[in-house]
Amino acid sequence: MPTVTVKLKSRSYAVEIAAGSVDRAGELARLALGARPRTAVIVSNPAVDALYGRRAARSLARSGLETLRFLMGDGERYKTIGTARSLYTFLIEHKVERRDVIVALGGGVVGDLSGFVAATYLRGISFIQVPTTLLAQIDSSIGGKTGVNHALGKNLIGAFHQPRLVVIDPETLATLPARQIRAGLYEAIKYGVIRDRRLFQRIVRQIEQIKRLDPTSLTHLIARSCSIKAEVVARDECEGGLRRILNFGHTVGHALEAVTRYRRFYHGEAVGYGMQAASRIAELMDLLAVEDREAIDEAVRLVGRLPQAKSLALNDIISAMGHDKKAEAGRLTFVLPVEIGRVVLRSDVPPRLVRSALKDILS
Ligand SMILES: NC(=O)c1ccc[n+]([C@@H]2O[C@H](COP(=O)([O-])OP(=O)(O)OC[C@H]3O[C@@H](n4cnc5c(N)ncnc54)[C@H](O)[C@@H]3O)[C@@H](O)[C@H]2O)c1
Missing domain, CATH: 3.40.50.1970 (Rossmann fold)
Structure with missing residues (x-):
């Protein structure tokens, strides 16, 4: 075991x-x-x-x-x-x-x-x-x-x-209902993007086996995800620094959950959109290559269709992001991928890029 x-x-x-x-x-x-x-x-x-x-x-x-x-x-x-x-x-x-x-x-x-x-x-x-x-x-x-x-x-x-x-x-x-499995899979993709390119590639390669709950693929996915979380927690138990990388996709994700009063999305689904938005921001800031941004988009899509989000008002989402409990002194920190397997924290994302990324992702 x-x-x-x-x-x-x-x-x-x-x-x-x-x-x-x-x-x-x-x-x-x-x-x-x-x-x-x-x-x-x-x-x-x-x-x-x-x-x-x-x-x-x-x-x-x-x-x-x-x-x-x-x-x-x-x-x-x-x-x-x-x-x-x-x-x-x-x-x-x-x-x-x-x-x-x-x-x-x-x-x-x-x-x-x-x-x-x-x-x-x-x-x-x-x-x-x-x-x-x-x-x-x-x-x-x-x-x-x-x-x-x-x-x-x-x-x-x-x-x-x-x-x-x-x-x-x-x-x-x-x-467990299939939709709950998918919601968890978005978080597994998150681990790949923040820390482990091989895990990311393996999830993409084995997505059908994983969705069918093939024991070998599933056990590997769980064990590798747990090791990443364990390693990050061991280095920063109370979220003073490194642990914040686990919030990749969560700045936008939490806002989507809040504006829909936690009724439309499962948490993982909102994180799916959030990862796409953060990757698009990273691309717009010239931090992430277009191929990597496309690969992240594609991985999210492979998991399954996300509940639709295009009816949501951009202004509501942006204002909900400002209320996130992790916003510090009004500044939003984004976890942005610089390649698949590595992210950085940035508090200097121009608001117009956030808006433009959200527009691209949600439409
Ligand atoms: N502490 C943390 O670090 C952390 C991190 C992420 C999320 N969370 C919290 O986790 C919560 C969401 O957890 P969740 O997604 O597991 O939701 P959940 O606990 O509501 O479970 C989802 C549904 O699945 C059912 N269920 C559970 N196991 C089942 C099984 N084996 N077979 C059939 N049905 C089953 C539950 O009864 C429930 O209806 C949120 O409150 C969120 O804030 C905490």
Whole structure:
């Protein structure tokens, strides 16, 4: 089984990637946490729980853990402080202690919320990620960003709290809707563009196998994406510098999500447009060769058709970019590719180029 290590000194942890690993969650948890935990609280939602909850619970019980299950609502709108409060109450009522562990079984919504509660309950308890969407397997389960949404914006309340272990079972993707798979694939392309030309080329070459969930292609894609994320996080845990490259495609992506009130695009789809826009900006600034810009465009297209965006008003998108929580002192920082496999951060992109790139991409 491929194992990726996130190297953070005493807080280092393993990302175990293997078919069927949901059934080994207990054994892997004991290896990571030792004999201390008495109780494992599985946090999931009804849909994922119905598919994988029993298997995960059985495995944890086999390893001698008393297993409790907390189910939250399914969807982004439940990633709130209200859901966190219900989970705190559940933990208190069940006398969950500091030595115990929370197991997040689901996509990024479950992972972010569980991680946030784990970061704050009793000033921090252990948590394990068992991600079941492609986006969560290659991105959100690794790196320790946890949080909930506020009525005034996404992910505004949160904490850095690293998991103690990530258990990735690529077979769980068999039940994930195809559109969710595609949404995750855009993020995989992102890793290729920011850090690894060979990964990028491999995704393009094997796109059909990957979409069919061919185990070899899929496992490689997940493992390589996880290694890139792990390496970046290890070098810059709290996003002081390098980690910002992971935001490639996100400046425009977040704005597209915001102007459509998070209803039209999945996050990865908005990032698909965002990567095309950033690449076009890079080309207009003479940073990126036209062939590389075309290759990025083509890779995004190969994944599948993006929801249409041409009805959106350019001014709304541009103004939403200014509200992004990552904008500093009103200056927008763009992550721009200079070749496939290497990006730079630039805060000096002329507004007219942003406008012109958006026009090209969205029409
Ligand atoms: N912490 C981070 O670093 C980070 C990074 C990127 C995104 N995120 C967050 O991740 C969230 C999005 O995560 P997501 O895309 O996984 O969405 P999600 O968690 O909403 O999952 C998508 C849908 O798939 C269902 N599902 C999950 N696994 C399934 C499976 N194996 N089979 C069938 N259905 C399944 C879920 O019930 C849900 O309806 C956002 O809240 C975003 O802010 C966090």
